[in-house]
Amino acid sequence: MANKKYDTAQAALDGLLFDGMTIAVGGFGLCGLPETLIIALRDSGVRDLTVISNNAGVDDWGLGLLLQTRQISRMVSSYVGENKEFERQHLSGEINLEFCPQGTLAERIRAGGAGIPAFYTRTGAGTVVGEGKEERIFDGERYIMETALKADLALVKAWRGDDKGNLLYRKTARNFNPVVATCSRMTIAEVEEFVPAGAIPADAVHTPSVYIRRMTLARINEKRVEKLVTRTKD
């Protein structure tokens, strides 16, 4: 079996990085983020990145770490509200931001991975999101054309990865990870646990191994909670 495992995140990234590249990153808020790979990316010093990711982390965690160091020059995201530094860089024009509705973002990434160059959606028709985009009427409704997103490198976080590269995600840490895993010819999975091939039941695999080129163990698993809300026991 081809060995896809790399000892460290740094080793997994070795030879893949170049300035100006496009990187897609899984996660929603701080949930299901490849934390170890993001820190390795920061430490590599690679610059002028275009990052495709639903959010921009918070000021001092997740992709916010790459904003602090000004390694990101452009982002494609749906919501950046938790990150003040991002808002500052955006309002001052230091960073180029493409806002994309969340469902459209997920579908553009999915399309990129599935060999579909573009698709039509009602989402955003008649709003600034639709400006400059091809528009068509289907069954009397306005649709806009959205184009696929692909990346030079994709980074995902999974709960378990088997020797073959099959992945299993956990609860809402799944989010964008399964589609992000497909949108590049070079996808690295950061996994919490390596398991033998067969340990993830074949019927339960979330991301089949064909999409995963490299794997590394999650050595940083802070899993910060953005909004802790609890109730008292009934």
Place this chain on the structure above:
Amino acid sequence: MPWNRQQIAARAAQELQDGWYVNLGIGIPTLVANLLPEGIDITLQSENGMLGLGPYPTPDQVDPDLINAGKETITELPGTSYVSSAESFAMVRGGHMDATILGSLEVAENGDMANWIIPGKMVKGMGGAMDLVSGTPRVIVLMDHCARDGSPKFRKHCTLPLTGLNVVDMLVTDLAVFKRNNRQGLFHLVEKAPDVSLDYLQQKSEAQFTW
């Protein structure tokens, strides 16, 4: 006597019917989860990839891998399923949800709404709001009738960048409830908060509505 946040949410909850699948936005809509009518089965969706939201966790149940779309810790229920973001929005875009309840900055008399950006000021992004309003057959907006400076939020035309064109079916504010049929024509006033006069409502609304 304007309604408070709980009362606005409770009024919206009355609209939900047995067996419905519903997405709740952040803010006042989140309160709807705790005000669902007794004896009906409502499945809540969270667009980050969860169908079947449970209550907030007790301190020993907190799981960082389990959050709602507002990034709050949450729990699962028997019958919950987890999906990817693409699958989650396929449910929404494909018209499989029954209703979405969300907050807004402005609603126009023709059903347009604006809730995602104040140019130069608040630049957070639309998140899933545009997908939700354009994909869901029943869109219920909960908001204060007027902004903090007293200016009307129920307008003739939205002044802020739009979230969706002609998408709002029902509007519940702290002053009144408005509905429109089949996304045609003006909103119709169906209920007023206690001691709110029609005259006062018209004064506080830029939008035309029927009554």
